Amino acid sequence: xxxxxxxxxxxxxxxxxxxxxxxxxxxxxxxxxxxxxxxxxxxxxxxxxxxxxxxxxxxxxxxxxxxxxxxxxxxxxxxxxxxxxxxxxxxxxxxxxxxxxxxxxxxxxxxxxxxxxxxxxxxxxxxxxxxxxxxxxxxxxxxxxxxxxxxxxxxxxxxxxxxxxxxxxxxxxxxxxxxxxxxxxxxxxxxxxxxxxxxxxxxxxxxxxxxxxxxxxxxxxxxxxxxxxxxxxxxxxxxxxxxxxxxxxxxxxxxxxxxxxxxxxxxxxxxxxxxxxxxxxxxxxxxxxxxxxxxxxxxxxxxxxxxxxxxxxxxxxxxxxxxxxxxxxxxxxxxxxxxxxxxxxxxxxxxxxxxxxxxxxxxxxxxxxxxxxxxxxxxxxxxxxxxxxxxxxxxxxxxxxxxxxxxxxxxxxxxxxxxxxxxxxxxxxxxxxxxxxxxxxxxxxxxxxxxxxxxxxxxxxxxxxxxxxxxxxxxxxxxxxxxxxxxxxxxxxxxxxxxxxxxxxxxxxxxxxxxxxxxxxxxxxxxxxxxxxxxxxxxxxxxxxxxxxxxxxxxxxxxxxxxxxxxxxxxxxxx
Numbered sequence: 001x002x003x004x005x006x007x008x009x010x011x012x013x014x015x016x017x018x019x020x021x022x023x024x025x026x027x028x029x030x031x032x033x034x035x036x037x038x039x040x041x042x043x044x045x046x047x048x049x050x051x052x053x054x055x056x057x058x059x060x061x062x063x064x065x066x067x068x069x070x071x072x073x074x075x076x077x078x079x080x081x082x083x084x085x086x087x088x089x090x091x092x093x094x095x096x097x098x099x100x101x102x103x104x105x106x107x108x109x110x111x112x113x114x115x116x117x118x119x120x121x122x123x124x125x126x127x128x129x130x131x132x133x134x135x136x137x138x139x140x141x142x143x144x145x146x147x148x149x150x151x152x153x154x155x156x157x158x159x160x161x162x163x164x165x166x167x168x169x170x171x172x173x174x175x176x177x178x179x180x181x182x183x184x185x186x187x188x189x190x191x192x193x194x195x196x197x198x199x200x201x202x203x204x205x206x207x208x209x210x211x212x213x214x215x216x217x218x219x220x221x222x223x224x225x226x227x228x229x230x231x232x233x234x235x236x237x238x239x240x241x242x243x244x245x246x247x248x249x250x251x252x253x254x255x256x257x258x259x260x261x262x263x264x265x266x267x268x269x270x271x272x273x274x275x276x277x278x279x280x281x282x283x284x285x286x287x288x289x290x291x292x293x294x295x296x297x298x299x300x301x302x303x304x305x306x307x308x309x310x311x312x313x314x315x316x317x318x319x320x321x322x323x324x325x326x327x328x329x330x331x332x333x334x335x336x337x338x339x340x341x342x343x344x345x346x347x348x349x350x351x352x353x354x355x356x357x358x359x360x361x362x363x364x365x366x367x368x369x370x371x372x373x374x375x376x377x378x379x380x381x382x383x384x385x386x387x388x389x390x391x392x393x394x395x396x397x398x399x400x401x402x403x404x405x406x407x408x409x410x411x412x413x414x415x416x417x418x419x420x421x422x423x424x425x426x427x428x429x430x431x432x433x434x435x436x437x438x439x440x441x442x443x444x445x446x447x448x449x450x451x452x453x454x455x456x457x458x459x460x461x462x463x464x465x466x467x468x469x470x471x472x473x474x475x476x477x478x479x480x481x482x483x484x485x486x487x488x489x490x491x492x493x494x495x496x497x498x499x500x501x502x503x504x505x506x507x508x509x510x511x512x513x514x515x516x517x518x519x520x521x522x523x524x525x526x527x528x529x530x531x532x533x534x535x536x537x538x539x540x541x542x543x544x545x546x547x548x549x550x551x552x553x554x555x556x557x558x559x560x561x562x563x564x565x566x567x568x569x570x571x572x573x574x575x
Contacts, residue, residue, distance in 0.1 A: 021441075021457055021458060022129070022130050022250075022441060022442045022443050022444070022460075023130070023344065023439065023440065023441050023442055024109065024124055024125070024126055024127070024130075024437075024439045024440055024442065025051070025107040025108065025109055025127070025439075026104075026107055026108070026126075026127020026128065026129055026130070027103060027104045027105070027106065027107055027108070027127070028101075028102065028103050028104075028127060028128045028129070029100075029101075029102040029103075029110050029125050029126075029127050029128065030099055030100070030101055030102075030128055030161050030162075030163050030196075030197065030220050031099070031100050031102075031110075031112055031125050031161060031220055031222070031244065032088065032089075032090055032098050032099055032100060032159050032161045032199045032220070032222065033083075033088050033089045033090065033098070033100075033112060033114050033159075033222075033242075034089075034090050034157050034158070034159045034201060034222050034223070034224055034226075034242050035089060035090050035091055035092075035157060035201065035203070035226050036089065036114050036226065036227075036240045037154060037226045037227035037240055041085075042085075043082040043083055043084065043085050044082075044083045044085060044088050044089060044112065044113065044114045045080055045081060045082055045083065045112075045113040045114075046060065046080070046081040046083065046100070046102065046110060046111070046112065046113070047078050047079070047080055047110070047111040047113055047122075047350050047352070048071070048073045048078070048079045048080075048081065048102075048108055048109070048110055048111075049073060049074075049075075049076075049077065049078050049079070049108065049109050049348055049349075049350050049409050050073045050074070050075055050104075050106060050107065050108045050109065050348075051075065051107065051109075051348050051411075052075060052106045052107070053075050054075075054106070055072055055073060055074050055075060056072070056073040056104045056105060056106045056107075056108050057070065057072060057104065057105045058070065058071050058072070058073050058079070058102065058103070058104045058108060059102070059103050059104075060081055060083075060100065060101070060102050061100075061101040061102075061103075062083065062084060062087040062088060062099075062100060062101075063097060063099055063101065063197040064086075064087035064088070064096075064097045064098055064099075065084060065086075065087040067084060067087065069081065073104070073108055076409055076411075077408075077409055078350045078408060078409050080353075083100060088100050089114075090157075090159045090199060090200075090201035091201070092201065092203065093157075093177060093178055093179050093180075093201060093202050093203040093204075094179065094180050094200070094201065095180060095192060095194075095198065095199070095200045096198070096199050096200065096201070097197060097198050097199060098199045099161045099162070099197040099198070099199050100112075101197060102125075109124075109348055109349065109350070109439070110124075110125035110127075111123065111124060111125060111350060111352070111436065112125055112222075112242075112244070113352050113434070114240060114242065121224070121239060121240045121241050121242045121333050121334070121433070121434050121435075122242075122352045122434040122435075122436055123222065123242050123243045123244045123436050124243075124244060124436040124437055124438075124439070125244055126220070126244050126246065126442065128163055128218070128220075130246075130247075130250070130442040131163060131218035131219060131220055131247060132218055132219075132246075132247020132248065132249050132250070133214060133215045133216065133217065133218055133219070133247070134212075134213070134214050134215075134247060134248040134249070134274070135212070135213040135214075135219075135221040135245055135247055135248060136210055136211065136212055136213075136248065136272050136273075136274050136292075136293060136315065137158045137208060137209065137210070137211050137213065137221065137223035137245055137272075138209050138223060138224075138243070138245070138270055138272055138295070138315065138317040138334065138336070139156035139157070139158070139207055139208045139209045139223055139224060139225055140156065140207065140209070140224075140225050140228045140230060140241060140270075140319060140332075140334065141207050141228070141230075142154055142155060142156055142205060142206060142207060142225065142228070143225075143227060143228060143229050153205035154225070154226050154227045154228075155203040155204055155205050155225070155226055156203070156204055156206070156207050156208040156209070156223075156224070156225045156226075157201055157202065157203040157204075157208070157223065157224065157225065157226060158201070158202055158208060158211065158213070158221065158222065158223035158224075159199060159200065159201045159202075159221070159222045159223070160192075160194065160199065160200050160201075160213060160215075160219050160220065160221055161194075161197070161198075161199045161219060161220040161221075162194030162195055162196050162197060162198045162199070162219060163196060163217065163218050163219055163220065164195075164196055164217045164218070165195040165196050166193075166195065166217070167193070167194045167195070167215050167216060167217040167219060168191055168192075168193060168194075168215060168216045169191065169192045169193075169194055169200070169213065169214070169215045169219060170189055170190070170191050170213070170214045170215070171189065171190055171191075171192065171202060171211065171212070171213055172187065172188075172189040172211060172212040172213075172293075173186060173187075173188075173202060173204065173208060173211045174186055174187070174207075174208055174209065174210045174211045174293060175204040175205075175206040175207065175208055175211075176204065176206070177202055177203070177204045177208075179192075179200075179202055194215075194219070203226070208223070209270065209272065209295050210272060210293035210294060210295050211293070212292070212293055218247075220244065221244070221245045221247075222242055222243065222244050222245065223242070223243065223245055224240070224241040224242035224243060224334055225240070225241050225334075226240065227239065227240055228240075228241045228332050228334075229322050229332065230268055230319045230320065230321045230322055230332040239331040239332040239333060239432060239433055241319075241332055241333055241334040242334065243317070243334050243335065243336050243436065245315070245336065246315070246336065246440075246442060248274045248313065248446060249444045249445075249446045249447045250342065250442045250443065250444060250445065250446060251274060251313035251314055251315050251339065251445075251446045252313055252314075252338070252339020252340070252341045252342060252445060252446070253309060253310045253311070253312070253313055253314070253339065253341075253466070254307075254308070254309050254310075254339055254340050254341065255307075255308040255309075255316045255337055255338075255339050255340065256305065256306070256307060256308070256337075256340065256368045256393050256396065256398050256400065256422065257269060257300060257305060257306040257307075257308065257316075257318065257337065258305055258366040258368060258400045258402065258424070259300065259301075259302045259303065259304065259305070259402075260302075260318075260320055260364075260366070260402075260426065260435075261364045261366075261402040261404065262362065262364075262428060263302050263320065263321065264302050265302065265321055266299050266300055266301045266302050266321065267299075267300050267302070267318055267319065267320065267321065268297060268298075268299055268300075268318070268319040268321060269297070269298055269299075269300060269306075269308075269316060269317065269318050269319070269337075270295045270296065270297045270316070270317045270319070271290070271295060271296045271298075271308065271310070271314050271315070271316055272293075272294075272295045272314060272315040272316075272317070273290035273291060273292055273293070273294050273295070273310075273312065273314050274292055274293075274312070274313060274314070274315070274446075275291075275292055275312040275313070276291040276292050277289060277291065277311075277312075278290045278291070278292075278294075278310055278311055278312040278314060279310060279311040279312075280296060280308070280309075280310045280311075280314065281308070281309045281310070282298060282306055282307070282308050283304075283306040283307045283308075283394055283395060284304070284306070285298055290314075305391055305392075305393045305394065305400055306393075306394075307393055307394065307395045307396050307398075313339075313445075313446035315336060316336065316337040316339075317334055317335065317336050317337065318334075318335050318336075318337055318424075318435075319332060319333070319334055319335075320332050320333045320334075320335075320426070320433055320435060331428060331430075331432055331433035332433065333426065333433045333434055333435040334435070335424060335426065335435035335436055335437065336437065337422075337424070337437070338422060338437050338440035338441075339445075340368075340398075340420075340422065341441075341443070341445050341466055341467055341468060342440045342441040342442065342443065342445070342468070343368075343420035343421050343422045343440070343441070344420055344421075344423075344439055344440060344441055345413065345414045345416065345417045345418065345419055345420050345421070345489070346411070346412070346413035346414065346417075347411065347412050347413070347423045347438040347439045348409065348410075348411050348439070349365075349409070349410060349412075349423065349425050349438040349439060350408065350409045350410075350425075351363040351405070351406075351407045351408060351409075351410075351425065351427055352427060352434040353407065358429065360429045360430060361407065361427060361428070361429040362404060362427060362428055362429070363404070363405050363406065363407055363425070363426075363427040364402060364403065364404050364405065364425075364426055364427060365402070365403050365405055365410075365412070365423055365424065365425050365426075365438065366400060366401070366402050366403075366422075366423070366424040366426075367400060367401050367402075367403070367412070367421055367422065367423055368393070368398055368399075368400045368421060368422040368423075369398065369399065369400075369414075369419070369420075369421035369422070370397050370398055370399075370419070370421075371390075371392070371397055371398065371399045372397070373414065373416070373419040373421070374390060374399060376414045376415040376416055376419055377412065377413075377414055377421070378412070378413050378414070378415065379403075379405075379410065379411075379412050380410055380411055380412075381411070384401075384403070385403070388401050388403065389401060412438070416472075417457075417469075417472070417489040418469070418470055418471065418472055418478055418479075418489045422437075423437070423438035423439065424436075424437055424438060425437070425438045441468055441469075443460060443461060443468045444460075445461055445466065445468065449461055449464035450464070451463060451464055454471075454485065454486055454487055454488045455488070456469075456473065456488040456489070457469055457488070457489060460487075461487065462486060462487040462488075463481070463483060463486040463487045465479075465481060465487070467479065467487065468487070469487055469488060469489035470487050470489065471484075471485050471486060471487050471488050471489060472485075472488070472489060473485055473488055
């Protein structure tokens, strides 16, 4: 009987249990807000949404002042929470206690939004279970402005939030900085002790891109600029820029760039390296070699799509230029671009409400997908608009498109869980903007890989081929590498919801086979049992048949539930 339970428990695990997968959705977040240039008394905000049809019970706490509130996040909607600026915004170059703590009973998606009049940006928050212990930060060229007091430098900056008590953070800045009244030269490492919910911010009057942050325990890291004018010789309209940075162990080696909609004056990109002797190749550019902390900035015309590859994991960041460069109603923002290995097969994301001129706001998404898979995309449960134009990415099997969408929460999914794609969300009004990835996997693809047993949807590269969860449980070689069912996107064999019936019938047969095999009632075992029956063990054989029958019945019952579960999950996923 014990052997019978094994396949049944395995089936129950496959169909009834959820894994804590590594992506941007989570049940706990610890974050903060780097300093914004404007002082219009607008509050930082959280935008929260969920994929749970039952909604999510969310608790937000500001340890700095003891504030706590509970909200209900609703499927298909955005829940906004205003935060006390004094308790959540980092100020100056110093240690503080400005963390924001968010917990939920089910997984949620969280955005940090700091929308001031003429100085706005937002970021995709990363949950605590994917945070790391090594980071390199992107910022951008600082702005120097004249006012009645003379030349004023508007700094670049990065912030760190502690997740656990007793965390030692080591910072190696690329520029001279002053922190807590102490001066440090460029390249001079210094340490800061952080407990849970304690924070720090480092600012400099030069570009801090490439600064390294390490810790003995996971931390949250955000970076950007107080205010930045990107492109056009740092002349023109500017904006606050910020992103929450993924840890180095999730960086990748292959990327696709897509120009931003509305711009005609091109986009800036930066590649940041974490390892010495990193070879970086960009379409239409000469190859460059970067060492750890180095970055390469390149300008891409608004009609070009580029392919970026590297010999070692890198971080790629896209910058929207000032609207002054092409006389458009746009503004700067900073958005990190996930590598193709971290693309998802479904996204739930939200747009940002901009302040300066809400009636003129426009919201957009860029999509990147393999050419063979684009027909399977669904936007809010429907096919993409009939006028969607796809552009091939030279030197790849990818295509990209840019769509204008309405404000609010949206879902973009593919009918197959192994057809992954990239999604980037951004928007403008005059003179504000925002931009962030719509979501991503955060598998640890940049660390040493060892082959592991496949667990469905575990966000782990089980076969060490640089891809994550690329197979269906269907007995076929879906990714063409000669292996079968080696890195599963799903514990089921469905490819889309029309195939679920055939899939479950297959699983029922598999279940029967598992039960029989676990009891030793293969053909050979049956012959042995028959022989035993003829001589001295009729009761044992009858018991075996009874157990087998019970096992098959139990398995069939599980599969009926599984069939309904598969169908409902897939139906919901495609809505």
